[in-house]
Amino acid sequence: MAVPKSALNLVSVLAGLGVWWALSVSGLDIPSPPVVLRRAIDLIGDGTLGGDVVASLRRVLAGFLLGVVAAVPVGFLMGWYPPVRALIEPWIQFFRTIPPLALIPLAIVLMGIEETPKIFVIFLASFLSCVIATLQGVVNVDRTLINAARVLGAKDHTIFARVVIPASSPFILVGMRIGLGSSWATLVAAELIAAQQGLGYRMQSAQLYYDLPTIFVGLISIGVLGLLMDRLLLICERRLTSWQETR
Amino acid sequence: MISLRHVRKVFPLKNEEFVALGDVSLEIRDNEFVTVVGPSGCGKTTLMNILAGLETPTSGQALVDGAPVRGPGPDRGVIFQQYALFPWLTVRKNVEFGLREKGVPSAERKRIADHFIELVGLERFADALPKTLSGGMKQRVAIARAYAVNPSILLMDEPFGAVDALTRVRLQEQLLDTWDQEKRTVLFITHDVDEAVFLANRVIVMAARPGRIAEIVDVALPYPRTEEVRLSPEFAALRNRVWSAVHHQESLA
Ligand SMILES: Nc1ncnc2c1ncn2[C@@H]1O[C@H](COP(=O)(O)OP(=O)(O)O)[C@@H](O)[C@H]1O
Ligand SMILES: [Mg+2]
Numbered sequence: 181m182a183v184p185k186s187a188l189n190l191v192s193v194l195a196g197l198g199v200w201w202a203l204s205v206s207g208l209d210i211p212s213p214p215v216v217l218r219r220a221i222d223l224i225g226d227g228t229l230g231g232d233v234v235a236s237l238r239r240v241l242a243g244f245l246l247g248v249v250a251a252v253p254v255g256f257l258m259g260w261y262p263p264v265r266a267l268i269e270p271w272i273q274f275f276r277t278i279p280p281l282a283l284i285p286l287a288i289v290l291m292g293i294e295e296t297p298k299i300f301v302i303f304l305a306s307f308l309s310c311v312i313a314t315l316q317g318v319v320n321v322d323r324t325l326i327n328a329a330r331v332l333g334a335k336d337h338t339i340f341a342r343v344v345i346p347a348s349s350p351f352i353l354v355g356m357r358i359g360l361g362s363s364w365a366t367l368v369a370a371e372l373i374a375a376q377q378g379l380g381y382r383m384q385s386a387q388l389y390y391d392l393p394t395i396f397v398g399l400i401s402i403g404v405l406g407l408l409m410d411r412l413l414l415i416c417e418r419r420l421t422s423w424q425e426t427r
Numbered sequence: 428m429i430s431l432r433h434v435r436k437v438f439p440l441k442n443e444e445f446v447a448l449g450d451v452s453l454e455i456r457d458n459e460f461v462t463v464v465g466p467s468g469c470g471k472t473t474l475m476n477i478l479a480g481l482e483t484p485t486s487g488q489a490l491v492d493g494a495p496v497r498g499p500g501p502d503r504g505v506i507f508q509q510y511a512l513f514p515w516l517t518v519r520k521n522v523e524f525g526l527r528e529k530g531v532p533s534a535e536r537k538r539i540a541d542h543f544i545e546l547v548g549l550e551r552f553a554d555a556l557p558k559t560l561s562g563g564m565k566q567r568v569a570i571a572r573a574y575a576v577n578p579s580i581l582l583m584d585e586p587f588g589a590v591d592a593l594t595r596v597r598l599q600e601q602l603l604d605t606w607d608q609e610k611r612t613v614l615f616i617t618h619d620v621d622e623a624v625f626l627a628n629r630v631i632v633m634a635a636r637p638g639r640i641a642e643i644v645d646v647a648l649p650y651p652r653t654e655e656v657r658l659s660p661e662f663a664a665l666r667n668r669v670w671s672a673v674h675h676q677e678s679l680a
Binding site for chain 2: 322324325327328329330331332334335338342343346347349422423424425
């Protein structure tokens with residue numbers, strides 16, 4: 181008998197909450213779900229959580245979108261012109277090996293402690309994953325499709341617009357999802373930089389006071405927001421690439 | 428008219444050269460239906476790519492109506508072995524692709540596309556995406572797409588290679604039907620001897636190592652090619668002749 185997938189998902193979530201609750205009452209030093217819920221309600225009530233969410237979302241979205249906007253043309257150029265790829269790729273591979281956290285001291289020195297360095301490190305994380313995906317997409321475009329367009333009279337710029345871009349869109353969308361993931365992952369690190377507000381900042385200041393419920397609220401908020409944005413992108417991806425043969 | 432004059436194509440390999448086409452000369456008259464048959468690796472696709480303008484000969488010349496081929500052009504339609512439909516476009520948009528490149532206005536585009544979609548019997552699928560079509564249907568879309576830009580020459584590379592035997596017979600009849608209504612010069616590549624004889628005015632038999640023309644067989648059977656023709660002793664005799672030309676080749680290498 182087949183159990184619906186969503187039912188299993190729900191069971192899994194409830195079981196997870198149950199385990200958490202059990203661990204918290206069994207003497208492990210973590211707050212129980214109701215305690216965290218109460219703290220969440222407090223933080224929502226006084227506007228703290230809302231302010232933090234807005235501040236964090238703004239950074240993540242700004243860094244992520246800037247990263248995508250820069251990565252897509254760069255990835256296309258790299259995929260289309262091998263010399264461009266040869267010139268840029270070493271730098272991309274190099275920066276990919278550096279965790280964004282490690283760039284923060286440099287970013288602070290160069291850019292101060294305002295929004296710029298925070299958005300910059302998120303931008304970098306998103307740019308790097310998206311540029312690789314776009315490059316892969318362009319490199320993987322089926323030569324026969326390009327030839328098919330050429331024999332139908334298409335010139336280079338139309339081949340680019342009408343074949344290369346649509347053919348590589350599935351890769352780009354996957355890259356965007358990975359980029360969004362790395363943007364969130366970088367957020368907490370970015371908010372180490374003298375932030376006044378934000379989910380990462382809130383968790384770090386809570387850490388000073390052993391304020392575990394607030395840390396839990398922050399973690400869950402980041403998880404839920406990240407999941408929601410990922411689902412949103414997934415829906416876009418499904419819509420935009422529904423023409424693909426199912427593999 | 429198509430003419431190939433002493434066409435040679437050499438691919439450089441790591442430390443030697445591979446002669447894909449030795450010295451191929453050939454003339455094809457306007458509105459002639461020529462099939463090319465031969466073992467795999469004998470340079471059939473290379474020959475077609477040279478005529479399509481997707482490859483350049485190492486030496487020799489490929490001429491279309493007296494002018495040397497320089498790159499692809501809408502005067503030569505190509506149908507690839509792997510369909511090569513744009514999977515993100517509907518059947519109609521695929522068929523309209525070349526017309527858009529030509530700058531044909533949208534209403535006119537739609538009219539032309541619908542005409543050719545109907546010609547290949549796919550009007551019910553005009554707004555479907557390629558992924559919903561069978562292999563045979565995809566190949567018919569590719570044929571409609573090539574026809575739509577009104578090329579005087581059609582180059583087809585084993586277009587029915589991937590469809591089952593029964594569908595293949597239907598597609599062959601349909602192709603001849605389409606060709607009968609809209610005459611074109613056709614160069615049709617196949618590795619199927621029956622198919623080569625059934626479709627052609629002339630069968631070019633190629634041999635490998637180096638790729639070359641082994642024999643040219645005239646097919647003086649009447650059109651339309653009905654089942655009766657296919658089962659006739661004349662057809663059988665020609666098929667046997669082409670068969671032995673393909674299967675009993677001496678190697679020069
Ligand atoms: N771009 C290429 N580089 C090297 N060898 C090639 C290339 N294209 C084709 N060949 C070789 O040329 C020969 C003829 O190929 P092809 O024209 O595809 O043969 P056919 O279509 O008759 O099977 C094959 O042995 C193939 O390996
Ligand atoms: Mg071939």
